[in-house]
Amino acid sequence: MDFGNAAGVVDPGSVYPTHINMNQIVFIAILLVMGYLIARRFGQIAKTIHLAKPVQVxxxxxxxxxxxxxxxxxxxxFEKPLVGIMHVFIYLGFVLINIEILEIVVDGVLGTHRIFAPFLGDFYTVIIDFFELLAAGVFLACVVFATRRLSHQIKRLDPTKQAELKGFPVLDAMLILVIEMILMTALYVMNAADPDRSFLISKYLKPLLPAGSLHIIEIGAWWIHIIGILLFALYVTYxxxxxxxxxxxxxxxxxxxSSAHMSDMPHVTNEVNIMLGKPGEPSNPDLKFGAQDIKDLTIKNxxxxYSCTECGRCTEQCPANQTGKALSPRKIMMDTRDRMEELQKDPNSSNTLLGNYVSAEELRACTTCQACEEACPIQLSPLEIILALRRYQIMEQSDAPGAWNAMFANIETNQAPWKFDPSDRLNWTKS
Structure with missing residues (x-):
């Protein structure tokens, strides 16, 4: 098949073109521009992440x-098997189908058509057949996930019941699914329009395409697929x-x-040692307890x-949320990411994570039960962020309910939460 006149590519029997044409120049220019935009975006994200404190591992x-x-x-x-299987389809499809994108990129740069085909022979068809099976799995999983979201049958995904999902989050989720379905469709059309080859699934589309326009259809699907992939890669960063x-x-x-182990505060131990006359580092007058903003959190936080998928499993399992409290662990993660995005746009912003994004009411509702960490598919930790913010709230702002302050005072004076003299320890058993 000769694409030389229509697409700026060559017959598969002639692996390399003899000159550079306008289509190659356009493709290379688009590739460079998109590569620059994606790299710049990742650079911005990395810079924002490194505003937080480093961690030792x-x-x-x-x-x-x-x-x-x-x-x-x-x-x-796979704790939810059906969802796990569908997610694997999308995941494997995303990873492995990108191998075919490598060929598309090479074709675009060199001006070739299916450059790997002459080298792989019949095995090339086997590979593309496998990719088409994966694409079918991706398409089916996207349809199921989109249907689940539109049906509003799953509370944790329902924007009418989860305030943090209203607006862009629900649009973002649906847009990703639609884009993936469009990309898979373009892949099938591109393969179906190849008059020299027949592939496992796309061959059933071939009779639906006008025979006289296969060249144009394949070119159009090729451009839609690769431009869609590049735009998708840029969009994903937002x-x-x-x-x-x-x-x-x-x-x-x-x-x-264990997730039940709360990280200690070495600088607090150091200050206590100094007060007790024990060896310790010199007291730091600028020391801050807990976290008020991104720079007080860790790179892990x-x-x-940035890794949160907003699936809501953490919020679904949160007992505070289930009883109508303001706390949603998913919102804590989304708020943290939104605050980092704000710092990208305005590094001098006077807003802070605590106060402008996360409220005192949310922090006080947390029981530190670790249900959110256990529920997360990749063990992200909203709890670590909650604890850091709450430590600042209590230790720096002295913002605690009266009952809490009374308990703190008793612990300081009586070494116990109750208002008994330390010599009357047996009275505690009667309370």
Whole structure:
């Protein structure tokens, strides 16, 4: 098949073109522009993440094992088997179909047509058949997921019942699904319009295409598919689907010990040691307890926020949320990400995460039960962010209910939450 006149590509029997044409120039220009925009966006995100405090990690072998099981293997997704299987279809399809995109990019740069086909022979057809099966799985899973969202039958995905999903979040979720279905359709049309080859699924579309226009149809589908992929890659960097990239480092930096173990505050221990006359580092007058904004959190917290898929499993399992409290762990993650996005646009913004995004009411509702961490498919931790903000709220702002302050005073003076003299410890058993 000769695309030389219509598409700026060559017959598959002639692997390399002899000159550069306008289509190649246009394609290379688009590729460079989109590559620059995507790289710049990732640079902005990385800069924002590094506003947070660095973290120290140990036991890298165990961390890589968790990456393989949770991020690559999606182990916890299969706690809901049907959803897990559909998600694997989309995940594998996204990863493996991109191998075909490599050929499309090479064809666009070199001005060739299916450049790998002459080298792979009949095995090339087997590979494309496999990709078409994956594409069918992706398309079907997208239809199911879109139907589930539009039906509003799942409370955690229903924007009418979950305030944080209203507006862009629900549009973002549907837009991603629609884009993926369009990309899979373009792939099938492109393969069906190839008059020299017949593939497993797209061959059933071939009779529906006008024989005299196959060249134009294949060219159009080729451009739609590759431009769609490039636009999709850029859009993802503004979407909740950043978890495609950031889930892996987020899992790597996740806690290895029990989720029930709350991280201590070494600087508090140091201050107590100084007060008791024990050895310690010099007291820091600028010391801040807890977190008020992004710079007070850790890089792990920032990665968690960018890795959140807004699936709502954490909020669904949160007992505070179930009893009508203001707290939604998913909203905590979304608020953290929104605050980081705000800092990208305005580094001098006077807003803070605590107060302008997350309220005192939300923080006080948390029971620290760890249900949100256990529910998350990749063990992100809204709880770590909640604790950091609440520590600032209590220790820096002295913003606590009266009953809490009374308890704190009793612990300080009586070494117990109750208002008994330390010598009357047995009275505690009667309270």
């Amino acid at each position: 140990t036991n890298s072998n165990e961390r890589w094992r968790r990456v393989v099981l949770l991020a690559f293997g999606q182990k916890k997704m 979407s909740k689907h950043l978890h495609i990239f950031f889930a892996f480092p987020a899992v790597y930096y996740s806690k290895l010990d 920032a990665l968690d926020a």
